[in-house]
């Protein structure tokens with residue numbers, strides 16, 4: 001059995017072995033050291049081969065990309081990968097910077113790195129009976145809802161329990177307004193000093209599609225680096241929370257105990273996406289309005305379409321000032337995770353999110369390619385102007401551009 005394992009490694013899989021050097025060596029060594037071929041050895045070797053075959057298919061694609069890299073780039077990626085999966089924060093930070101880069105070469109390198117991290121992660125999940133290793137939670141709410149105060153308190157509670165928490169702050173508003181709602185301020189000062197927490201604002205430039213891509217990729221990197229709770233924060237006034245809801249296992253909406261006017265900016269659609277609504281600042285004078293808002297939202301949620309077979313969205317009250325309700329909230333979140341895992345909905349959700357992610361990337365890239373294509377690039381502003389002034393219908397203009405594009409492609 002050992003002979004077959006070694007033989008298959010030495011021959012057909014050799015280039016991949018070289019690429020995944022460390023893992024192969026560490027997996028084969030225990031099998032070699034077993035003197036006799038025991039049942040456990042056969043089982044281990046079979047599981048290894050299964051895992052290895054899967055990896056062979058995936059890595060065939062990644063390997064092609066890796067082949068395009070220079071020796072220096074390969075060395076850099078190798079160091080980054082080793083540092084990242086061993087939990088070095090500096091390597092994680094550098095890896096996220098790489099995936100955020102808009103430089104084409106760096107993006108190619110980032111994809112090779114991501115593929116390796118994904119393979120590593122998949123292996124870890126296989127060893128964890130196929131269950132996800134990390135819990136991904138989206139947190140959204142209007143400006144001033146108390147998001148950062150909550151994350152600071154909640155994050156500390158989690159790290160005290162031994163969790164490793166990553167906070168990714170998505171802020172696409174900065175791409176249109178030039179300012180940042182989330183990135184500029186000194187936020188979560190205590191949590192940012194905690195060695196078991198990692199806080200990262202999203203890039204302040206780029207399209208929503210770009211933010212979607214980099215956030216999804218940053219999640220993969222954080223998980224590869226051993227973070228088991230990923231909090232993705234977004235300001236609930238734009239489109240970003242819809243994108244975030246498509247990346248996470250659970251979506252939590254934080255609402256302040258404010259009147260209708262202050263909550264106007266909150267889109268109805270966001271409330272529909274919430275698995276849990278937390279009314280913040282439920283302390284002191286704000287306790288009574290918090291109770292009132294809670295009752296309102298309990299009734300409102302009853303009228304909404306059910307998104308899960310097993311879970312009914314809940315409304316809770318919390319205070320990051322007194323800590324009231326935060327442990328209960330965490331318990332409720334774990335209840336949600338368990339129920340989604342048991343029903344199989346979590347795995348289904350993650351699989352469909354992968355598909356959405358792929359199509360988001362295609363959409364983003366196809367549009368970019370279209371806009372920059374020489375057959376249409378110069379015509380776009382002219383036709384846009386004609387559409388704007390009403391001398392050409394939008395449908396006709398779109399047909400003209402699409403025809404010019406398809407004829408030349």
Ligand SMILES: Nc1nc2c(ncn2[C@@H]2O[C@H](COP(=O)(O)OP(=O)(O)OP(=O)(O)O)[C@@H](O)[C@H]2O)c(=O)[nH]1
Pocket residue numbers: 141142143144145146147148149150181182235280281282283284286318319320321322
């Ligand atoms: N009484 C009380 N005040 C709170 C609580 N949490 C936050 N606040 C206050 O609410 C204000 C806004 O809190 P932030 O945590 O900055 O809110 P945010 O949602 O992160 O705001 P943006 O960064 O603008 O999106 C601050 O003045 C906080 O001190 C709480 O639990 N109780």
